């Protein structure tokens with residue numbers, strides 16, 4: 001079972017209009033500060049925040065109670081003029097948890113009215129999470145024949161392919177910057193990642209490495225996933241035959 005909290009800036013669209021049309025730079029600075037603050041508040045509670053669309057964030061919030069979320073809302077309020085709406089869901093798969101959080105918001109299932117928190121918290125099941133950290137093998141060599149913008153295009157095309165492939169496995173993919181993607185993964189996703197890597201190698205001539213981490217909290221799972229990825233690099237750099245996938 002996995003718990004997901006979806007954070008959205010409350011009534012952000014209408015609020016942005018109040019800034020007039022010379023607003024884009026202000027919005028970009030605001031969004032960057034909000035992301036920084038949210039990542040700080042949740043990582044202190046052993047979670048990791050996935051930046052979704054700059055006005056919306058996904059947190060694998062395993063272990064966090066309603067009180068933890070209220071505490072974060074209070075601290076957030078001290079720093080920003082805008083507020084966050086939080087929807088919490090849980091499920092057997094990451095995609096199911098996302099649907100449950102969405103349902104709660106749609107159907108107005110309130111957990112705490114004052115602090116804009118909706119959703120469902122499961123106190124009885126044991127929570128765990130699997131993270132797959134995917135990274136392009138030797139992106140550096142591609143820079144020789146491709147300009148920065150062309151590389152970016154490939155990276156975003158690959159993001160789209162990865163997200164589409166893994167949503168079929170009830171899993172959620174996020175772009176982390178550089179040539180890095182993280183999949184909040186179901187067992188089905190973990191079992192099919194080698195096939196995915198083979199497919200991308202065949203179709204696009206891109207080699208991927210995948211480190212997998214399993215833990216109770218998302219920060220721990222991410223730590224182990226990245227450690228697994230670095231282990232693949234170490235094996236490769238020692239001159240041995242590297243695996244494409246390594247799991248801790």
Ligand SMILES: Nc1nc2c(ncn2[C@@H]2O[C@H](COP(=O)(O)OP(=O)(O)OP(=O)(O)O)[C@@H](O)[C@H]2O)c(=O)[nH]1
Nearest residue numbers: 135136137138139140141176177178179180226233
């Ligand atoms: N989000 C995130 N970005 C990273 C991480 N490590 C590297 N990057 C980014 O990825 C870019 C490419 O770095 P690498 O993947 O190390 O370069 P590479 O040539 O592909 O080397 P290998 O992956 O070791 O084959 C860097 O410029 C960073 O932007 C990480 O752990 N997390």
Ligand SMILES: [Mg+2]
Nearest residue numbers: 135136137138
């Ligand atoms: Mg790389």
